[in-house]
Amino acid sequence: MLPPFPALAPPVTAEREIALRGGDTTEGVVRAGGTVRRPVGRATPAVHALLRHLAAAGFEGAPRVVGFDERGREVLTYIEGEAPARPLPPYAVTAGSLAALARLLRRFHDASEAFPLTRYAEWEPGSNDDRPPEVIGHCDISPGNVVFRGGLPYALIDFDLARPTTRLFDVVTTLRHWAPIADPLDRDPLQRELDGAEVGARLRLFCDEYGVPPRDRRRLLDLARLRFGRSYTATRRRAETAGGGWARRWAFGAGERIRRARAWLDTHEDELHASLM
Numbered sequence: 001m002l003p004p005f006p007a008l009a010p011p012v013t014a015e016r017e018i019a020l021r022g023g024d025t026t027e028g029v030v031r032a033g034g035t036v037r038r039p040v041g042r043a044t045p046a047v048h049a050l051l052r053h054l055a056a057a058g059f060e061g062a063p064r065v066v067g068f069d070e071r072g073r074e075v076l077t078y079i080e081g082e083a084p085a086r087p088l089p090p091y092a093v094t095a096g097s098l099a100a101l102a103r104l105l106r107r108f109h110d111a112s113e114a115f116p117l118t119r120y121a122e123w124e125p126g127s128n129d130d131r132p133p134e135v136i137g138h139c140d141i142s143p144g145n146v147v148f149r150g151g152l153p154y155a156l157i158d159f160d161l162a163r164p165t166t167r168l169f170d171v172v173t174t175l176r177h178w179a180p181i182a183d184p185l186d187r188d189p190l191q192r193e194l195d196g197a198e199v200g201a202r203l204r205l206f207c208d209e210y211g212v213p214p215r216d217r218r219r220l221l222d223l224a225r226l227r228f229g230r231s232y233t234a235t236r237r238r239a240e241t242a243g244g245g246w247a248r249r250w251a252f253g254a255g256e257r258i259r260r261a262r263a264w265l266d267t268h269e270d271e272l273h274a275s276l277m
């Protein structure tokens, strides 16, 4: 009789799932081989149409849609690189990164502009500009939603909050995180010491690299203030209705951070405005 085969270790396949916890908002985001699996929402068809549009337009800085898996999750391509987590690494806060991010956002808007604004009604609701929408914005360009390669922003991920908006509103949301427009208490250690003039210079650099026209620069800080008020209300509502990561964020002081950021903006408004013009 032949000796029994030694027990084989379970095969390590590309389908083995690794939890991706960077964002801490959506539960159950995993990597499986070259793909990411994420839970779906009512905006998923609209987001997939946008991602397909971006791919067709030749925009490389976003995941591609693969489809849905047997568990009903969306399947997107995994983009190699690093999405910075807190505390931010030095490469994430350089002037070069900020400039490259501004150019990436500009290319994204230019590619998204031809996407029909009214084709889908089901986008995730959120705070917005009063002006008529111009593009489908990302609306959530935080460090955890930007994949870096070689120390520079390469791609945007996590389009869950994408919705019709103005270019300037998406610029303001991005600057909230990246200039940052925040109270020093709430900033990453590497950005804690930035004073009003230094944050102002970063706002200016971003606007120069994006190509924000003068009329929008004049409106930028007003829109930032409007956004703080609206995103306070929207975040609280989401915490109440969606629970999960949103409720956790609220419980851990998301509302107070918005109030402190608004107060910091008010204190430094004149200095910031002068830098922008």
Ligand SMILES: Nc1ncnc2c1ncn2[C@@H]1O[C@H](COP(=O)(O)OP(=O)(O)O)[C@@H](O)[C@H]1O
Residues within 6 Å of the ligand: 020, 021, 022, 023, 024, 025, 026, 027, 029, 036, 038, 063, 076, 077, 078, 079, 080, 082, 083, 144, 145, 147, 157, 158, 160
């Ligand atoms: N397509 C992707 N390519 C590379 N990394 C990804 C991708 N999708 C998600 N990740 C990683 O997983 C983390 C969380 O995913 P994300 O889609 O941002 O979910 P959340 O809603 O929790 O923010 C990201 O910060 C990033 O590190």
Ligand SMILES: [Mg+2]
Residues within 6 Å of the ligand: 022, 023, 025, 144, 145, 158
């Ligand atoms: Mg995210």
